[in-house]
Amino acid sequence: MKIKGSTNIVGLIGHPVEHSFSPPMHNAAFEKLGMDYAYVAFDVDPKNLQSAVDGAKSLNIKGFNVTIPHKIEVMQFLDEIDEVAALIGAVNTIDFKELKGYNTDGIGAVRAIGEVTPIKDKKVVVAGAGGASRAISFYIAKYGAESLTILNRNVEKAQSLASDVLGSGLIEDVKADSISEISGYLKDADILVDTTPIGMHPNIGDEPIASAGDMHEDLVVFDAVYNPNETALIKEAIKAGAKPVYGIKMLLYQGAESFKIWTGRDAPVDVMEKALKDTLNLE
Numbered sequence: 001m002k003i004k005g006s007t008n009i010v011g012l013i014g015h016p017v018e019h020s021f022s023p024p025m026h027n028a029a030f031e032k033l034g035m036d037y038a039y040v041a042f043d044v045d046p047k048n049l050q051s052a053v054d055g056a057k058s059l060n061i062k063g064f065n066v067t068i069p070h071k072i073e074v075m076q077f078l079d080e081i082d083e084v085a086a087l088i089g090a091v092n093t094i095d096f097k098e099l100k101g102y103n104t105d106g107i108g109a110v111r112a113i114g115e116v117t118p119i120k121d122k123k124v125v126v127a128g129a130g131g132a133s134r135a136i137s138f139y140i141a142k143y144g145a146e147s148l149t150i151l152n153r154n155v156e157k158a159q160s161l162a163s164d165v166l167g168s169g170l171i172e173d174v175k176a177d178s179i180s181e182i183s184g185y186l187k188d189a190d191i192l193v194d195t196t197p198i199g200m201h202p203n204i205g206d207e208p209i210a211s212a213g214d215m216h217e218d219l220v221v222f223d224a225v226y227n228p229n230e231t232a233l234i235k236e237a238i239k240a241g242a243k244p245v246y247g248i249k250m251l252l253y254q255g256a257e258s259f260k261i262w263t264g265r266d267a268p269v270d271v272m273e274k275a276l277k278d279t280l281n282l283e
Contacts, residue, residue, distance in 0.1 A: 007038050022041070092104055106136050186216070192221045222245035
């Protein structure tokens with residue numbers, strides 16, 4: 001990659017950011033397409049968030065990805081929020097052309113699952129009720145799931161999210177319950193989505209939210225955790241003969257969606273996936 005006087009800058013803001021896999025993924029895509037862009041990560045302390053957005057605008061930065069802890073707070077410094085991002089209440093992508101915020105996390109998950117099965121008319125169980133669950137749940141509703149069940153240790157949090165999704169008018173059948181009841185819900189489920197951090201490196205020995213005995217062969221199991229690639233939950237899915245969907249795919253497709261928002265071009269997904277796998281030392 002040659003940095004020139006004309007090079008367009010996009011990047012990531014978060015705190016911390018040094019472990020991000022986004023720079024190698026996006027820079028590989030720009031290099032493949034011969035685009036005069038570079039992607040860099042910026043560690044932004046929460047107290048400096050507004051000045052970071054203002055400074056980026058002044059410096060003619062083209063776009064940002066936004067990660068923890070800025071996804072909600074950054075919204076107040078933008079001129080426009082995409083409709084689904086507004087429903088989710090969080091932004092992970094900023095396009096500086098209109099200073100507009102988007103959320104590509106949910107579309108990333110839906111595209112990852114879509115490689116194995118369409119969401120439409122499916123019974124979906126989502127574990128967790130945090131930011132990732134929120135983003136994914138609204139997109140699952142948007143893409144025509146028959147029903148959505150949100151399970152969480154804190155049931156009130158699950159009920160609050162279920163109420164918000166129901167209130168969007170995108171889906172009619174939304175339930176909430178304790179995650180301890182998961183085995184009962186999986187009997188009839190078509191898709192299980194795990195948005196909890198259980199099993200994430202370095203806690204790879206965590207007990208998964210469901211075991212092979214809870215699953216059936218027609219179940220699609222998606223774990224949003226991508227490090228390690230094969231989480232304890234994915235191992236249980238494979239053991240059960242269920243269909244696994246790896247978290248790296250969500251990272252890949254949310255990145256591809258951001259790429260298109262910034263550049264107007266389709267991302268070279270195969271090149272981005274190879275860069276991700278190389279970074280994670282995967283086959």
